Amino acid sequence: MAKKKEKLNVVYSTNPDFNYQFEETEETETLSKNQQKLYVSIDKKQRGGREVTLVEGFIGSEEDLKELGKFLKSKCGVGGTVKEMDILIQGNFKDKITDLLLKEGYSVKKKGG
Numbered sequence: 094m095a096k097k098k099e100k101l102n103v104v105y106s107t108n109p110d111f112n113y114q115f116e117e118t119e120e121t122e123t124l125s126k127n128q129q130k131l132y133v134s135i136d137k138k139q140r141g142g143r144e145v146t147l148v149e150g151f152i153g154s155e156e157d158l159k160e161l162g163k164f165l166k167s168k169c170g171v172g173g174t175v176k177e178m179d180i181l182i183q184g185n186f187k188d189k190i191t192d193l194l195l196k197e198g199y200s201v202k203k204k205g206g
Contacts, residue, residue: 121152121153121154122153122154123152123153124152124153126197126199127198127199128152129151129153129200130150130200130202131148131149131150131151131199131201131202132148132149132150132201132202132203132204133146133147133148133187133190133191133201133202133203133204134146134149134187134203134204135147135185135187135205136181143183144184145181145182145183145184146181146182146186146187146190147180147181147182148161148162148165148179148180148181148182148190148194149178149179149204151179151180155175155178158180161180162174162182164193165182165190165193165194166182168189168193169184169186169189169190171183171184171186191203
């Protein structure tokens with residue numbers, strides 16, 4: 094697992110003998126496509142009545158999740174975002190995204206109506 098270092102509680106120090114304290118965070122290792130169990134659903138909550146297609150259940154690094162989100166957005170020709178380890182794609186693309194993920198080798202389940 095890759096480790097990432099982040100400086101703790103210091104923006105800038107004028108002390109020439111100052112040593113930064115580092116916090117090590119471990120990034121989650123991305124599971125292979127056939128081990129992923131993704132859930133695709135339509136969500137309207139807190140979005141002003143607009144629909145988004147929600148992809149949940151990804152286990153892995155945020156970078157790999159963003160790469161998958163970018164792939165889905167380009168294939169659907171719409172915008173979207175990656176937030177809190179979920180992929181949000183603007184519009185109702187539940188069937189199309191399910192088909193795309195299955196073709197890529199992911200295990201996919203549809204949630205909701």
